[in-house]
Amino acid sequence: MTKRLTRNMVAAYLQEIGIDYILVPPRAEGETLEDILAEIRTCRRCALCSGRSNVVFGVGNPRARLLFVGEGPGMEEDRQGEPFVGAAGKRLTRWINRIGFAREDVYIANIVKCRPPGNRTPLPEEAAACLPYLRRQIRAIRPKVICTLGGVALNFLLGNNDRITRARGQWRDLDGIPVLPTYHPAYILRNATREHEALADFDLLAERLRSG
Numbered sequence: 001m002t003k004r005l006t007r008n009m010v011a012a013y014l015q016e017i018g019i020d021y022i023l024v025p026p027r028a029e030g031e032t033l034e035d036i037l038a039e040i041r042t043c044r045r046c047a048l049c050s051g052r053s054n055v056v057f058g059v060g061n062p063r064a065r066l067l068f069v070g071e072g073p074g075m076e077e078d079r080q081g082e083p084f085v086g087a088a089g090k091r092l093t094r095w096i097n098r099i100g101f102a103r104e105d106v107y108i109a110n111i112v113k114c115r116p117p118g119n120r121t122p123l124p125e126e127a128a129a130c131l132p133y134l135r136r137q138i139r140a141i142r143p144k145v146i147c148t149l150g151g152v153a154l155n156f157l158l159g160n161n162d163r164i165t166r167a168r169g170q171w172r173d174l175d176g177i178p179v180l181p182t183y184h185p186a187y188i189l190r191n192a193t194r195e196h197e198a199l200a201d202f203d204l205l206a207e208r209l210r211s212g
């Protein structure tokens with residue numbers, strides 16, 4: 001039977017035979033999504049906490065190469081605790097599948113993790129309160145590419161006032177990570193004639209991911 005030696009046992013043995021041994025602490029691991037989730041579950045940093053049924057943290061592969069960022073949870077997302085689960089979510093999944101990924105391969109998160117009342121746009125102070133969580137998620141996942149869905153996600157994540165109709169399909173940068181803005185799938189459900197533009201943006205995502 002093989003007996004597993006602990007670090008302390010090795011140290012004691014080496015000291016016994018006259019070799020000074022300094023225990024080096026295990027390498028500090030970076031923060032994980034679980035660490036962030038444990039903190040966010042009880043978050044009351046902004047007023048949106050009062051109306052939530054669930055914190056909608058994010059879903060997908062914690063090592064995803066492709067990260068999607070939306071605006072905030074809607075009614076169904078709030079009920080299920082998962083982002084992009086309604087009709088818009090189904091359309092997003094279809095776009096993801098079209099470029100060769102399963103929904104489970106990518107990661108999907110939002111600017112704010114609690115549902116704004118009546119599905120209104122998050123207020124700047126709500127986005128500012130919640131953005132540090134998203135930034136920590138990005139650091140934990142370390143995606144190769146980020147895709148923002150809709151103008152609100154683009155403006156809050158990159159801190160600009162760009163219009164999505166002009167910005168879509170144009171590469172941006174967030175701390176060295178390429179960011180591609182495209183339309184929110186809910187917008188495309190109401191404006192079907194623009195879907196070809198969103199599909200072209202997804203082709204750009206696929207091309208970027210293939211390149212390395």
Ligand code: SF4
Nearest residue numbers: 043045046049114130
């Ligand atoms: S939206 Fe974000 S900052 Fe505001 S209470 Fe929810 S988790 Fe906290």
